[in-house]
Amino acid sequence: MTGRYFFRGDEGYEHARTRTVWNARTPERYPEVIVQAADADDVVDAIGYARQRGLTVGVRSGGHSWAGNHVRDGGMLLDVKGLDHCAIDTGARTAVVGPGMGGSVLAELLAEQDLFFPAGHCKGVCIGGYLLQGGYGWNSRVLGPACESVLGLDVVTADGERRYIDAEHHADLYWAARGSGPGFFAVVTAFHLKLHARPAVCGSSLFVYPLEAAEDIYPWARSISAAVDRRVELQIVASRSVPGAGLDTPGIVMASPVFADTEQEAIDALAVLETCPARSKALVAVPYAPTDLQTWYAGVMTNYPTGYRYGVDNMWTSAPAEDLMPGIRRILSTMPPHPAHFLWLNWGPSPQRQGMAYSLEDEIYLALYGVWEDPADDEKYGDWARSNMAAMQHLQTGIQLADENLGQRPAAFATPEAMDTLDRVRARYDPAGLFHSWMGRV
Ligand SMILES: Cc1cc2nc3c(=O)[nH]c(=O)nc-3n(C[C@H](O)[C@H](O)[C@H](O)COP(=O)(O)OP(=O)(O)OC[C@H]3O[C@@H](n4cnc5c(N)ncnc54)[C@H](O)[C@@H]3O)c2cc1C
Secondary structure, X not given: OXXXXXXXXXXXXXXXXXOOOOOOOOOOOOOOEEEEOOXXXXXXXXXXXXXXXXXXXXXXXXXXXXXXXXXXXXXXXXXXXXXXXXXXXXXXXXXXXXXXOEHHHHHHHHHOOOEXXXXXXXXXXXXXXXXXXXXXXXXXXXXXXXXXXXXXXXXXXXXXXXXXXXXOOOHHHHHHHOOOHHXXXXXXXXEEEEOEEOOOEXXXXXXXXXXXXXXXXXXXXXXXXXXOOOOEOEEEEEEOOXXXXXXXXXXXEEEEEEXXXXXXXXXHHHHHHHXXXXXXXXXXXXXXXXXXXXXXXXXXXXXXXXXXXXXXXXXXXXXXXXXXXXXXXHHHHHOOOOOOEEEEEEOOOOOOOXXXXXXXXXXXXXXXXXXXXXXXXXXXXXXXXXXXXXXXXXHOOEOOHHHOOOOOOOOOOOOHHXXXXXXXXXXXXXXXXXXXXOOOXX
């Protein structure tokens, strides 16, 4: 093998293992060998070695899988974080980018050239895992999940071959690469991306309400879901304190990015937020302010500090508010201290998507992020997200792989037809099961 590698028991093995997982709750799972690839040739060599030795392979780009999906017992952990190259063609509005590049880093490089890509909302998340699972990013209600902006991919398949895949070359594998996420069955060494023009106006509104306003806020958010302008991301985040807004009391934050051609359009698109029946109770109210990516990332990251332990789960739903409220009351009453939080996102109704494995979404996205610092609290907080989503399972139409918890709570993340196709495509490209599959599925 080329690249750096560490067998179990080697000096440096444990450091190489733990650094692949951003969640401080590193799984107690131990691969036989960890390979740190520096380029696509190292990937080819590693796959050849894994085939010879009968090692099942898990792949890591940015390591932001909450569940540490790539860390499995036995087999090979192939770390491709080092593949973080980026070549931007401003004229053609395309880029070829390595899977180990951070989405926020890419977004900033593009902004310098008046270009835009629907990168994820947090620093640290790399495009490798993000694009394979879908990718709910900035302005994604307009631009679609980011995988719709993937024109092609360079991959190494289970037979050790380097291939370029797109709508015309290995179209079935290209179809699978856009939505199979942590169950993808090849190694991506580069993404060929379609870039977008930078929106002329980036702004946001910010309203903070006391937690008691929940009874007004969620039914209202549900009632306007289809009416929220697609240029607005209506994110509603409840937590036990709101340090970003200087509040040490429980609160519900509505921070809504908006992308538009003019400031007036942005202000008009956000006007619906003024119709919240709790409006007079707002502790903070900023109906519109121009903003930029740096400010957004800084705000979002107050809820996702590094070095903490995370347990997350999620669901898509289109259930009516009266059915959702009992579960939401339970979520709020059992919520651990900040930075733990509950996200409600008005997402759909969605337009017709491209043909791809990403095939399941719904009007409302609910996600729970259990966050705590002390390992002694694992027992107390570790199951908060899963148990609350399980209690509302009868209302879910599926889950999003971004915040998957399949090892603890298997759930549908693609339509049954898409799952059948995925199984067929896997059997074609990875007949011997060289790559790990999802940690759970229904
Ligand atoms: C703080 C935080 C914020 C987030 N915010 C968002 C958000 O705004 N929007 C959103 O959609 N998601 C978000 N996510 C979810 C995130 O997009 C997924 O966890 C994604 O898989 C992370 O990508 P990664 O490369 O960093 O992670 P990894 O853990 O490296 O990858 C996840 C899985 O993808 C597969 N994989 C990764 N790279 C490759 C490759 N090169 N070849 C083949 N398979 C590969 C592996 O199975 C791997 O286990 C967030 C996650 C965190 C922790």
